[in-house]
Amino acid sequence: MFESAIEHNSTTMKRFCERKGVSLAPHGKTTMAPALFRRQLLDGAWAMTAATTWQAMTMREAGVERVLIANEVVVPGEIEWLANSLDEGFEVYCYVDSVEGVDIMDQTLEHIQPARPLPVLVEMGIAGGRTGVRTVAEGLLVAAAVVRSPHLVLSGTAGFEGILGPCDGRSAEERVDEFLDQVVALTHAVDAEGWFNAADEVIVSAGGSAYFDQVVDRFSHVDIDSPLRVVIRSGCYISHDDGALHQASPLGANPRTEHHDQLLPAIEVWGVVLSRPEASRALVGIGKRDVSTDGLLPVLKKIRRRGSTEVEMVAGDRVVEIHDQHAFLDLDPNESLGVGDLVGFGISHPCTTFDKWRSIPIVDDDYRVVEVAETRF
Incomplete structure (x- = not known):
């Protein structure tokens, strides 16, 4: 999770509640992470x-x-x-x-x-x-x-x-x-x-x-x-997502508030390309054990080529199918994504992504770990 996105989302929701004169009691079942509970309370959750x-x-x-x-x-x-x-x-x-x-x-x-x-x-x-x-x-x-x-x-x-x-x-x-x-x-x-x-x-x-x-x-x-x-x-505001929640939230892709504030997706799940068995198909090593599948499937956002330290931003398609340990990507046959490349996915529905992990690293924008959030599911 990106610390900058967590802070942005927390501030954005706090401002919304203050403007509207309401209190926030975030649904902790989303994260079940005491480190995030404490952040939410410090930022004014009632x-x-x-x-x-x-x-x-x-x-x-x-x-x-x-x-x-x-x-x-x-x-x-x-x-x-x-x-x-x-x-x-x-x-x-x-x-x-x-x-x-x-x-x-x-x-x-x-x-x-x-x-x-x-x-x-x-x-x-x-x-x-x-x-x-x-x-x-x-x-x-x-x-x-x-x-x-x-x-x-x-x-x-x-x-x-x-x-x-x-x-x-x-x-x-x-x-x-x-x-x-x-x-x-x-x-x-x-x-x-x-x-x-x-x-x-x-x-x-x-x-x-x-x-x-x-x-x-x-x-x-x-x-x-x-x-x-x-x-x-x-509860999901703290992490937001790149899927159904981004489409539905009043602070998502189509803001429904007079200030047009938007939440940012804080979660990425990374996997390695395991196989490119067909010209238009790649198999990536993430699955139902790693990401939610009860909303939209993960969407390809970033690539780090094998042997490189640079992260490329991509406007990728969503995974078309997901098994326990494999994600199926359909690609343009000319796409150079190869075995051993790392790919970063955005997720849909944070609740059933958090519960896949016992420890979640919180990183800065350069992917340096600044904290580890333990979960208690």
Whole structure:
């Protein structure tokens, strides 16, 4: 990873949040790298987001003092860990989306008798999607169950819009706005009941890496008397990519903000040309063990010829196929790329590239290693 791109991306996201008056809790599952957690917090992140209690534990061990678990926690042993962490001064939040889940938490906490209530957010979900209530009415039932518990405090609402795409003649953007408006409606409905009164502030959170501009816009319509904190959870901004995220991000190839800031791809994965068995085909020694394959395939960006120290910039094509240890490149037969040459690829979808590596070198623009980020997947 390039240190200059990491710093640029961190500054760019910080400026975006400051202009919009929102807080950032980056999704740590993207990198699971304590060195990058610390950079994000030093650059003003309000918290880190985890997807599991285990990830929250890892973040706590890395020195993170506030974690939002963007998921339900219904395993008694995990609930106990949350309660014990509260006793140690650690701030941790999680989601609820069912009365049954609230009951499990309440029964477990009744046995533990934590020093202070555990803050939870009611999650709004998407029909046919993942977790979360499907309607405002269901959300109110869950919120009421939280309010009845002496061991929980209702601290906000949340959702995740990133799984929405075009459907039935509606664009992804239209569906995202409709969903975010549901989160706003749930927030207003809960506030009207006075059920946020026990919270120091109300958190309203959404925002993956593709639509956080729309989250900021729609959540600007939240109108409640309690102190409000809008939290976006974009995690991939710190590394960005050369693929699907670059195309989708509000700070990507086609910026959707008034300042036209852009994020830079920080990740490159290098491999050696193993074989040129056909005039138009090269096989490179990277594969599914090294890079993500759930988005666009890697794109050729740079070449270092065998025996040379010079890095050539190229406008390369994307890999056409990828196996466990081989990437298939289709080339112009006249391209001089040869066996033993090194090629540098840009990737698509950072989440499933980071998890391939235990150690990731952070380098300056001349490829000198300045730090090594260990991952904790």
